[in-house]
Amino acid sequence: MNVDFTNFSLVLNAVRSRYPATHKLQIAFNNFVVDVFVNNKSLAVALEHYFAEFIVKNPQRAVNTTVTVHDAPPLSFPYAFTLAMPASPHKKIKHEWAELDEGRVIHHRITDMYYLIGNGENCIAGPCLERKNQVVNFINSRFITNQVDNGYLLGHASAVTSNGRGLIICGNSGAGKSTLALHMLTNGADFVSNDRVLIPNSGSNPFYGTLQQPRINPGTALNNPSLQRILSPEERIEFGRMSPETLWQTEYKYDAIIPECYGNHRFIPHAPLSAVAIMDWRRNSEPMMIETLTAQEARHFITHMMKKNDLLYVPKNKGYTDPTINDYIQALKDKPIFVLHGGVDFAQATKKLTTFLNTGSTGA
Template sequence: MNQSAITKSAIIEKYRKDFPATESLFIDFGGCVIETRVNNSQLLADLNNYFKEFLVDTDKGDILITAHECPVADLGLEYTVKQPDPGKTKIKEEFHNLPDGRVVYKRLTGMLFVFGGEDNIAIGPCIENSNQVINFINNRFIEYKLNNGCFLGHAAGVIENGRGIAMAGFSGMGKSTLALHLMSRGTTFVSNDRVMAEDNGDSLTMYGVAKQPRINPGTALNNPDLSCIVTREDKERFLAMPKEELWELEHKYDALIDECYGKNKFILKAPLSGLVILNWKRDNSETTVNIVDPKERKDLLPAFMKGTGLFYRPDSPEKESDPDVDAYADFLSKTTLIEISGGVDFDKAADACLKFMKDGSI
């Protein structure tokens, strides 16, 4: 078939006919409801368990996704390679832009994701790669919020006393670790790795992503609320490692919020009262906490700025370019920007965040 004749609509029609998806779950992402319809009961159970805190009883969604467990498919398309991120070499994704959408092909798993707008589809070995289906669902919400004018941030988020705070940091600074320290001290979770920030005129709102934290062994072993997810054998092995080696270890655990911290401790919408930038070092210097002006400290903002990536398809040409640092500086002037520098001290950082969420001061 002529590639120009292949459309998102035609792909969706074919696979929904060949592999009918009849079982649904509805997920409420802070006011945007996504219906995910599947053709396999195991996949349905996996998704229900992962998104259980956000399921709603309805029969109508704002966005539809169907996920079809089936053999790896060949759509007859020529793909463009997505070059690896800086510092990485393995090619994982390829893509093809359609007249009415985009296809992303995952090289390592054979999964295909076809998307754009309110109708989307996942095709391939979905059960084996349910994490990719979960990411696809979350990315549809991210796309929805970005197309409605939100800025994308690479940050974790929590809320307490009606004041939300996002935490960003340059690579390896520990934003998720700090968020989980705050969870152990009574806050409510908003997001682990991405926030969409919305301008409300004189203030900002952040929307989280319904993705459970994935943590390294060092984070798990240093937080009593999380140590339960590490097996006894792994715990003994990790504790025998040098501290630096443990923190750099490429090994991740899923830390489900409801299992580690209890029910009703994960929401997806909160005021963005403050943004913390972790800009510290692993040395013995004193940890310092300061409120700074984003327009004067643009050097900090790339820690929060996040490119939209391959799974975002803008709904208008003006959204094809990501906002620049000046746009982020203007945008973030409507919240409080806090820099934490000096030596790493998660307890002191958590104290500062809790004080800010209590009364707005540091």
């Protein structure tokens, strides 16, 4: 691109001009409305299917923000990028970024995707059709940005709702947050969120989820009757031969589209904030037990749900600082915290936590 790369607006306009996005869809995140323009028809169709229940059929609402999506061959920007170092030295460096006067250019080093954000503009470019999930995450990140700018705390968690109660489910990566949430859907609950929640810092209601469909591993699909259709007959045989430990470690992921697996109107991305379940269990033969704590007593466990904002968040308030554990404790101060100890037992956890949604007590 022959352009002044120090000028964010010129770089943005060059991308949009070279790969014009003319396919439009409008997505409603509760009352937050996003116009999405896509240059690839196949990708536009895939996104419309993914967000189907949240597509505005007859767009008349005021739009809160716009995202442009540009499927393109590998791009090149001549910046001296700053590396985003991972928290663990054993993990790969995924992102690097350049800060310009009016915006930020972020490069995903592994997938060669670029994000251009700032001054109210949102653009993603690169092999978007191949990396649909990154496009989905970017669209969701615009809602997250809006909520954080309005004082919400970002949490790493799944969530479900039923009978006017909402339950946030969190734990270490790989603990089974999505698996437990989906077992609860099979037991009658509705889905709120897969991986991110936005919690009001005042402790008021409701909390919000994002519009990300669950990403599940083969073991989750194999052991839940509502999800088995995701696997082919051959895959069911192959995965059925694996040991539980091997299945647990299998990294391959499937999209579990909620309306296809559970029926329409079961994905409700907001709920009253009633309680938090924290998975502190282990893969052993001990009986599962639930300990009910206050937020202050559960201080150590609540760190599992804290999520630091990433490079896709550019604060509207220049004086913004990341929230602390005390902010999360304050937001949850009058909510029961259910800590799941002992061995992994999805059936028992589902039974106890569904009882809470139905009655207000786990019966423990």
